[in-house]
Amino acid sequence: MDPAPQTHPILSYVLSRIPTLSKAKPSSSSPGGGGGDFDIEQPPVHTPSPRTPTSAGEFELVERMPGLRHPSVLRAMTRAVADVSAARSALEVLGPRSDHELVDSSRAIIAAAEAGDSRVPEADLEACRAVVRLEEMHDSYEALLQEAEGRLEMVYRSAMEGKDLDDEAAEEGRKDGPAAVEGAEGGDAVVQEEVIAVLKQAEDGKPVESVSLVDRQLRHLPEAFGRIQGLRVLDVSRNQLEVIPDAIGGLDHLEELRLAANALVSLPDSIGLLSNLKILNVSSNRLRALPDSILKCRLLVELDASYNGLTYLPTNIGHELVHLQKLWVHMNKLRSLPSSICEMTSLYLLDAHFNELSGLPSAFGKLSSLEILNLSSNFSDLKDLPASFGDLLNLRELDLSNNQIHALPDTFGRLEKLEKLNLEQNPLTVPPMDIVNKGVDAVKEYMTKRLLDILLEEERKRLAAATPQESSTPKAWLSRSVSWVSDVSGSLVGYLGGNNKSEKDAYLDQQY
Numbered sequence: 001m002d003p004a005p006q007t008h009p010i011l012s013y014v015l016s017r018i019p020t021l022s023k024a025k026p027s028s029s030s031p032g033g034g035g036g037d038f039d040i041e042q043p044p045v046h047t048p049s050p051r052t053p054t055s056a057g058e059f060e061l062v063e064r065m066p067g068l069r070h071p072s073v074l075r076a077m078t079r080a081v082a083d084v085s086a087a088r089s090a091l092e093v094l095g096p097r098s099d100h101e102l103v104d105s106s107r108a109i110i111a112a113a114e115a116g117d118s119r120v121p122e123a124d125l126e127a128c129r130a131v132v133r134l135e136e137m138h139d140s141y142e143a144l145l146q147e148a149e150g151r152l153e154m155v156y157r158s159a160m161e162g163k164d165l166d167d168e169a170a171e172e173g174r175k176d177g178p179a180a181v182e183g184a185e186g187g188d189a190v191v192q193e194e195v196i197a198v199l200k201q202a203e204d205g206k207p208v209e210s211v212s213l214v215d216r217q218l219r220h221l222p223e224a225f226g227r228i229q230g231l232r233v234l235d236v237s238r239n240q241l242e243v244i245p246d247a248i249g250g251l252d253h254l255e256e257l258r259l260a261a262n263a264l265v266s267l268p269d270s271i272g273l274l275s276n277l278k279i280l281n282v283s284s285n286r287l288r289a290l291p292d293s294i295l296k297c298r299l300l301v302e303l304d305a306s307y308n309g310l311t312y313l314p315t316n317i318g319h320e321l322v323h324l325q326k327l328w329v330h331m332n333k334l335r336s337l338p339s340s341i342c343e344m345t346s347l348y349l350l351d352a353h354f355n356e357l358s359g360l361p362s363a364f365g366k367l368s369s370l371e372i373l374n375l376s377s378n379f380s381d382l383k384d385l386p387a388s389f390g391d392l393l394n395l396r397e398l399d400l401s402n403n404q405i406h407a408l409p410d411t412f413g414r415l416e417k418l419e420k421l422n423l424e425q426n427p428l429t430v431p432p433m434d435i436v437n438k439g440v441d442a443v444k445e446y447m448t449k450r451l452l453d454i455l456l457e458e459e460r461k462r463l464a465a466a467t468p469q470e471s472s473t474p475k476a477w478l479s480r481s482v483s484w485v486s487d488v489s490g491s492l493v494g495y496l497g498g499n500n501k502s503e504k505d506a507y508l509d510q511q512y
Contacts, residue, residue, distance in 0.1 A: 010065070097138040098131050099336055100312030106131040142288070142309070191216045202228040214238055226250035237261050237281070249273030260284050260304070272296035283307050283328065295320035304328040306351070311335060318343035330354050330374065335381075342366040353377050353399065359384055365391025376422065377402040390414040401425050413448030 098106075106128035113120045194213065199222065202208045210233040211225075218239035225234070226247025233256040241262040248257075249270030256279040264285040271277075272293030279302045280294075287308040295314055300321050310332040318340030326349040334355040341347075342363040350367070353376040360375075365388030373395060375382060382403040390411020397420040405423075407430035421440040428436060431446045 097135055097311075097335075101315050101338055103131055103135045104315045139288075142311075191218055195222060199224050199228070202231075209233065211235070221245055221248075223247040229253070232256065234258070244268055244271075246270045252276065255279065257281070267291050267294070269293040275299070278302070280304070290314055292316075297321070298323065300324050301346075302326045305332070307331045309333055313338055313341070316340050322346060325349070325369075327351070337361060339363065345369055348372065350374070356381050358382065360386050360389075362386045362388060364388055367392060368394065370395055371417075372397045374399040375403070376400060380404050385409050387411060393417065396420065398422070406430070408443075408447060410447070410451050410454060413444050413446075413451055415444065418444065 097103075109120055109125065109128045110132065113125050191213075194216065195218075198208065198211055198213075208228050208231055211228070211231060212233075212235045214235055215238040216236075218236060218241060221236060221241055221244060223245045224247075225231075226245060227250055230253055231251050232253055234251070234254060235256075235258040237258045237260040239262050241259070241264060244259065244264065244267060246268045247270075248268060249272070251274060253276055254274050255276055257274065257277060258279075258281040260281045261284040264282065264287060266287065267282065267290065269291050270293070271291065272295070274297055276299060277297045278299050280297065280300060281302075281304040282290075283304045284307040287305065287310060289310060290305060290313065292314050295316055298320060301323055303321070303324060303326070306328045308331075310329065311334065313329065313334065315338050317338060322344065323346050324344055325346050327344075327347060328349075328351045330351045330353045332355050334352065334357060336358065337352065337360060339361040342361050343366070345366070345368055347367050347370055349372040350370060351372075351374040353374045355378055357375065357378040358381045364386050368391075370392050371394050373392070374397075376399040379402060382400075383405060385400075385405065385408065387409050388411075389409045390413070392415060394417055395415050396417050398415075398418060399420075399422040401422045401424040403426050405426045405428060407428070418440055421443060423436050423443075430450070431443055435442050435446045
């Protein structure tokens with residue numbers, strides 16, 4: 001719930017140094033008396049020093065903004081974040097935001113009730129409304145964090161220039177005046193000529209299959225681009241676009257659309273009309289959600305939505321984008337992956353590192369084509385992997401570093417094709433770190449042996465429970481033991497390696 005240093009570095013830095021805005025509470029013996037009441041603008045003596053960065057990110061921030069070290073600057077910034085503290089306190093009482101699939105289903109139930117469906121009990125309907133209200137409050141809080149970060153930048157700039165905040169605001173207004181617009185238009189002249197040339201070529205009936213306007217400081221994409229018949233590739237990456245026109249949906253033949261590194265806060269619903277789209281790159285923008293209409297782009301094979309502010313993926317993404325092979329969603333704020341993602345049987349690569357994932361869908365092992373998986377740096381949120389994880393039989397590269405995983409699933413030894421494995425910075429006990437340090441083959445061997453021991457123990461208990469009276473006869477006990485060891489070993493070889501004889505058979509024969 002606290003602002004992430006990656007997305008709100010200044011706000012995170014300031015909050016960590018103001019006790020009234022952090023979770024720590026002052027003791028009754030705090031200077032100034034009054035128990036827990038003290039002035040937000042007069043931090044007590046135990047406030048962490050603004051001169052002492054505590055992480056690599058803070059060192060980088062302070063190096064870029066050295067004025068943050070000055071206590072007077074920090075005190076000036078507290079006024080800009082008091083509303084963040086109040087909102088955060090309210091949300092802490094209400095609890096964390098719900099899973100996106102629950103929010104979607106709640107909205108659907110509410111819509112059905114409003115349309116006249118009387119089958120929904122009033123108590124259930126009120127519960128759905130509560131879920132939606134909480135989601136809206138969290139959305140407002142995210143917007144508040146973004147606004148507060150901007151205010152802090154303005155406060156810092158004012159402090160460094162020795163100006164009052166009001167003077168700074170007035171100067172910003174002058175920057176947006178007619179002179180600024182005129183200068184901007186002059187700077188855009190070359191870009192406009194290039195855009196006009198492309199549109200004229202299309203208007204004259206000349207074939208235009210590919211348009212690249214990368215790094216042109218482009219601020220607007222004309223509606224006329226949606227009328228370029230035959231256009232297959234459009235790349236407007238690294239510009240200043242805040243909006244993509246609805247007319248983009250008119251590009252019936254478009255196969256590749258690259259919108260990376262702009263300032264987009266949303267995508268038009270008309271993007272779903274791009275029925276031939278195969279590659280979509282919207283990375284490094286300000287997106288907080290992908291439109292549901294994107295699911296109509298059923299020929300997509302590559303989707304890059306990394307470096308945004310996504311908190312969820314469309315609920316039915318796996319049911320619709322069945323041809324997707326590569327999915328990059330790292331550096332977002334995803335708290336979960338929709339269960340439908342398990343239906344992406346064509347998915348070859350999934351990169352979801354640096355999110356807030358608390359787990360994976362139980363049927364994750366159905367991703368039978370998956371070869372490269374990066375779930376690193378979900379930090380304190382990711383603690384477990386589902387039992388089906390061992391069904392990812394084609395997995396070759398796996399990065400689970402910087403999480404809170406204590407134990408790998410018992411089926412992990414089935415990942416025979418696994419070649420690269422990163423388990424650093426996890427509190428692992430299964431397998432123990434001395435095994436992890438020996439490499440991926442040692443981990444697989446350990447987990448295979450562990451699974452065998454578990455299955456043998458389960459079979460022993462089953463047989464003991466099935467024939468309790470005969471267990472007193474040594475001859476009967478020996479006969480049953482030979483029988484179930486043989487059965488379990490044969491079953492396990494088939495479970496781990498299939499019907500073909502493999503090295504595991506020899507290993508099991510030696511051991512048992």
